[in-house]
Structures are given as structure tokens and as C-alpha cells.
Amino acid sequence: MLDRNDSFREFVAAHQQSLMRTAYLLTGDAHLAEDLLQSVLLKLLGRWPKLSHIDSPEAYARKALLNQHISWRRRRASTELPSSAPPELSYSSENSTVVRLAVRQALMRLSPRQRAVIVLRFYEDRTERETAELLNCSIGTVKSHAHHALARLRDLAPDLAPRFAELNDIQEARR
Incomplete structure (x- = not known):
């Protein structure tokens, strides 16, 4: 019989890659995406006994990623200063x-x-x-x-x- 941690490990193994891709697309930075996913997975682990019985824990995890990302952006927006515009890229090539x-x-x-x-x-x-x-x-x-x-x-x-x-x-x- 699987204990709570084994069940959670299986969930992470099955969905980590797709959740990481979503986190990366939201943050635009691999390191921030890892931090975002890690913080969400830690929260999920604490709630796992209840979450493991819902229909779609992956959907719950995605929603948690979105909410955490929006929360982080609100918090960071109040302390960051705008920088100069990034250099323009040439899109003419199909690179x-x-x-x-x-x-x-x-x-x-x-x-x-x-x-x-x-x-x-x-x-x-x-x-x-x-x-x-x-x-x-x-x-x-x-x-x-x-x-x-x-x-x-x-x-x-x-x-x-x-x-x-x-x-x-x-x-x-x-x-």
C-alpha cells in the first residue's frame, strides 16, 4: 500500500514536466519557474491527503501555479523599478x-x-x-x-x- 509520500512522488513524477513548462511560460525565466513550481509543490504536499482524492489534482496544481505567480507579481511589482527598454530584435529572419x-x-x-x-x-x-x-x-x-x-x-x-x-x-x- 502506498503511503502519502509515495502517492505524492508518483504525482510529481507524472506531472512535473508539464507543470514546469507552464511555470516557465508564466515567468519567462527557468530559475523563477523552478522556484514557482517548488513553492507550489511544497504547498500541495501539505494538502496531499485531501488532494489525492479529488478528480484532477493536476488541474488543482495548475490553478495553484497561476495564483502563486499572480501573487508573486503583485508583491514584486511594488518593489521593482522599471529599466530601459530592451534592445529591439530583428524578426525578418525566420530564425x-x-x-x-x-x-x-x-x-x-x-x-x-x-x-x-x-x-x-x-x-x-x-x-x-x-x-x-x-x-x-x-x-x-x-x-x-x-x-x-x-x-x-x-x-x-x-x-x-x-x-x-x-x-x-x-x-x-x-x-
């Missing part, structure tokens, strides 16, 4: 590394809620309903955040606007 960096850089300039919506809707391919449930908001709020976030991304990275327009088309087709 996937440059494009990924440009998209990541633009994502990091969105609000935490907008970034969470974009990550859940377009990187994790969640429905509006699933995204709304994870973020504990209405479907209309998800649609609004997605719309405003895509518009902001087009403004932040005009050379990547066609790629963001594709995401907008995907969002419209899903309605």
Missing part, C-alpha cells in the same frame, strides 16, 4: 530562436492575468471554459483578456503581428 525570444519578451510585458490567459489558451490549448475555471473568472473575462493581450502583443512586436493574428483567428474560430 526560430529569435522568434521565440521575441515572443517571450513580448509575453513578459503583458499583465500576469493576460499572460496566464495567453499561456492557457494558446500554448496549452485550453478552452475558454477551462481557462475561466482555472483563473476563477468568467468566460467573458477570458475573451476580453485574450483580445486585449493579442492587441498588446501586436503593438509590442509589430513584426510578429501576423503570428499573433493567427492566434486571434484561432480564437475567433473556436467561438
Whole structure:
């Protein structure tokens, strides 16, 4: 028979990679993503006896990641000072590394809620309903955040606007 720690270890082994990917997409930094995931997993371990019996502990973990990330951003925002704008990247080449960096850089300039919506809707391919449930908001709020976030991304990275327009088309087709 599995004890509490064995059950939790199995959960972590099965879901750590996907949770880490979500944490990275939210933070944009591998070290911050590790810290975020570690802090959430520590909280989950303390609640594991109750959580192991729910239908989807992974969904609970994702929601905890989102909430912890938003909480961290609020706390850090009050102590950080803005820096000069990052250097502009050339997107003219189809170098996937440059494009990924440009998209990541633009994502990091969105609000935490907008970034969470974009990550859940377009990187994790969640429905509006699933995204709304994870973020504990209405479907209309998800649609609004997605719309405003895509518009902001087009403004932040005009050379990547066609790629963001594709995401907008995907969002419209899903309605």
C-alpha cells in the first residue's frame, strides 16, 4: 500500500514536466519557474491527503501555479523599478530562436492575468471554459483578456503581428 509520500512522488513524477513548462511560460525565466513550481509543490504536499482524492489534482496544481505567480507579481511589482527598454530584435529572419525570444519578451510585458490567459489558451490549448475555471473568472473575462493581450502583443512586436493574428483567428474560430 502506498503511503502519502509515495502517492505524492508518483504525482510529481507524472506531472512535473508539464507543470514546469507552464511555470516557465508564466515567468519567462527557468530559475523563477523552478522556484514557482517548488513553492507550489511544497504547498500541495501539505494538502496531499485531501488532494489525492479529488478528480484532477493536476488541474488543482495548475490553478495553484497561476495564483502563486499572480501573487508573486503583485508583491514584486511594488518593489521593482522599471529599466530601459530592451534592445529591439530583428524578426525578418525566420530564425526560430529569435522568434521565440521575441515572443517571450513580448509575453513578459503583458499583465500576469493576460499572460496566464495567453499561456492557457494558446500554448496549452485550453478552452475558454477551462481557462475561466482555472483563473476563477468568467468566460467573458477570458475573451476580453485574450483580445486585449493579442492587441498588446501586436503593438509590442509589430513584426510578429501576423503570428499573433493567427492566434486571434484561432480564437475567433473556436467561438
